[in-house]
Structure formats: structure tokens, C-alpha cells
Amino acid sequence: MAKMVLLAQYLALNGTDLSDYTRKGELTVEVEDKDVTTYGSLGWKAVLGGLKSGELACEFLQDVAATKIDSIMWPLLGTVVTFEVRADSGAVSTSNPKYTGSVLIKGWNPIEGGVGDEASVGVSFPTSGAVTRATA
Incomplete structure (x- = not known):
């Protein structure tokens, strides 16, 4: 089994490459489980997949200078924008798929941290x- 270490993850929002600010990018997707158990299930729970959903969790190093991450993200607040994430910033391939879609920028924390924190x-x-997942 191949193993990997994330060294050059790629993350873009609204067509802007934010990799230089990104410290963590996690895309999770899931499907609701709908209980369809009947007496005919003989005491075993039966489930079907329902609605799919996902979440893109990110940690950015903040920069409030003009044209930097804060000025890029602030105008996006409350809008739905495209995203793309890859495990590596290299070309999209069967060993480096890209995941794309849209996310709601539902919040932004311009100031976060304590004394001495980055x-x-x-x-x-x-x-x-x-x-979606693509390899080309």
C-alpha cells in the first residue's frame, strides 16, 4: 500500500489559488442514512443512502495586507463560489485526482488567536x- 505525506496541497476558491496561505485543507463528503427497517428485516436494521453533503474545512495563515487572503475572502462572505482541492499541486492525474464543486462562504474570522500565536x-x-472527482 502506498503512503503519502502532504507537502504541496493545492486549494483554490473562486478560481484563486490560495495554496500559499493554506495550512490545512480537508474535504469531507457523506450520505445520510435513512432507516428503512421493517418487520421483514428480522431484527436487523436496514438503511438506504439519502441526501449527500460535504464540507471544506480550511486553516489559513492570515494576511490583512492589500490583495492578500483577508482582502480575497472578505468580499466572498455570503456567496457560493467554486472550489478545487488536490493532494498535490502537480498536474491532475490518476495518482493526483482533483475534487471540485461549490461551497457557501458562510463565515470568515479576520482576527483569531492569542498572545504569541501565529x-x-x-x-x-x-x-x-x-x-466531483476527476483524474484528467
């Missing part, structure tokens, strides 16, 4: 619509 921003955005 200025970072932890946020999570719910997906809106389908998330």
Missing part, C-alpha cells in the same frame, strides 16, 4: 451541489 484563520464551508 495569525491564522480556521473556517469550514458547506458544499452546495455536487462534489
